[in-house]
Amino acid sequence: MKKLLAAIIALIAVIAGLIAWNHQLTAKQSTTSATKTLVIYNWGDYIDPSLIKKFEKQTGYQVDYETFDSNEAMLTKIEQGGTRYDLVVPSEYTIQRMKKEHLIQPLNLREIPNMKYLAPQFLNQNFDPHNKYSVPYFWGTLGIIYNDQLVKNPPKHWTDLWKPEYRNQEMLYDSARDMMAIALITQGHSVNTTNTGELQAAEQKLRGLSGNTKAVVADEMKMYMKQDEAAIGITYSGDAAEMMAVNHHLHYVVPSEGSNIWYDNFVIPKSAKNVKAANAFINFMLEPKNAAQNAKYVGYATPNQGAMKYLDKSVTNNKAFYPDKQTMKHLQVYRDLPKKVNQEYNDLFLEFKMFVK
Incomplete structure (x- = not known):
């Protein structure tokens, strides 16, 4: 009986050793895989x-x-x-x-x-x-893309977006910072303003775009512009390049008075x-x-x-994608704003979108 018990204890020790060895091997393999x-x-x-x-x-x-x-x-x-x-x-x-x-x-x-x-x-x-x-x-930059088949007088400046001739022809990008920035620039303010009065005035300015707005979209804009379903869009330079590679009637412009440059x-x-x-x-x-x-x-x-x-x-050499020094002088980088101010941007832009609908 003692011999049997000793054998069982020895077997348990062997099994425990194998389990420990297996754990060490697994841990080592996991570490090697991670590295x-x-x-x-x-x-x-x-x-x-x-x-x-x-x-x-x-x-x-x-x-x-x-x-x-x-x-x-x-x-x-x-x-x-x-x-x-x-x-x-x-x-x-x-x-x-x-x-x-x-x-x-x-x-x-x-x-x-x-x-x-x-x-x-x-x-x-x-x-x-x-x-x-x-x-x-x-x-890259934030700018305007337009279709030369659908637009007689191409927009060159942000203020052009408010022209009555563009009624129901514009695709706006669904981004509070970007769309508020456009309105702020037209009013001579910083795209990083924390002034409530300036932000409220920018939202009122945006409301003037409601008649010209076809839709407020995000990535879907690429499809609409490629397929000639919209005349004008607010977009980023890289997305514009992708659209232009598919539809040669599309052109991209960065307004010389200023825009956002991002990194x-x-x-x-x-x-x-x-x-x-x-x-x-x-x-x-x-x-x-x-x-x-x-x-x-x-x-x-x-x-x-x-x-x-x-x-x-x-x-x-394409100034739309590699802007000249003069245009670069007027491009602004977004700064991280206090959470309360970020919320103000978002709330005002939401008010604009509800007004458009």
Whole structure:
């Protein structure tokens, strides 16, 4: 009986040892898998998929790629915690908020030597002095797209949108900051104003557009404009490039009196598990040929001066997408506003949309 008991105890010890060994092996495999995986959170259709495959082949990393459709949606998800993202691509005012909330970590720029290819004017911006937290990815503008078959007198300025001849012909973008910015610019105010009187006056100005508004839309605008279903739209430069590639009757203009210029940037979340892979990917995307290939695919302007020689001059010389210095002087960057003011923008824009309906 004692021998049987001893045998059972020995067997239990062996089984326990095997279980412990298996747990160690699983943990080791999990750690190895994590160090070879890069998790990216980016805007939809905002990178050439073949570049991801190229990066994986060159480095041995496996890329998990997820997308979001707005800065606000992305920010909310990261604020809630529990995410596994190693690399995220927010816009400038969102980077300011993420810095304030300690959601992103400082970069080790020595691990990103290809920063040398970025044009100086896109570095050291007010939203991130000395690029301590962010690396430029793409930039662009807010402007007007129009169809030369449907518009006799093309709009060149924001105030043109109020012309009676455009009645029921305009597609407005469903964005409080963008549409309020247009009204603010026409009234000589900053797109970052926190003055309640100026904001209320801007909403009243927008109401004057109600008769010219065909619809307030988001990504659907691309379909409408491509298919000649609207004469004029408010859109972003990259979306305009995509539309124009399909419909050659479309043209894009950035009003010379001013507009929004935006910057999307790579940042590394505080909770990132694979900072080494994130740095490697940023550096890979800054290689001039890779940056040029990505710009051709996405359609937005690249901040990478090394990539410019690989792009068609018909693109780089197009002032609609690479505005001249005079126009650039009047472009304004959105700043992160207090939550109370952001809510005021949203509420006033909602009032305008209800008025349009």
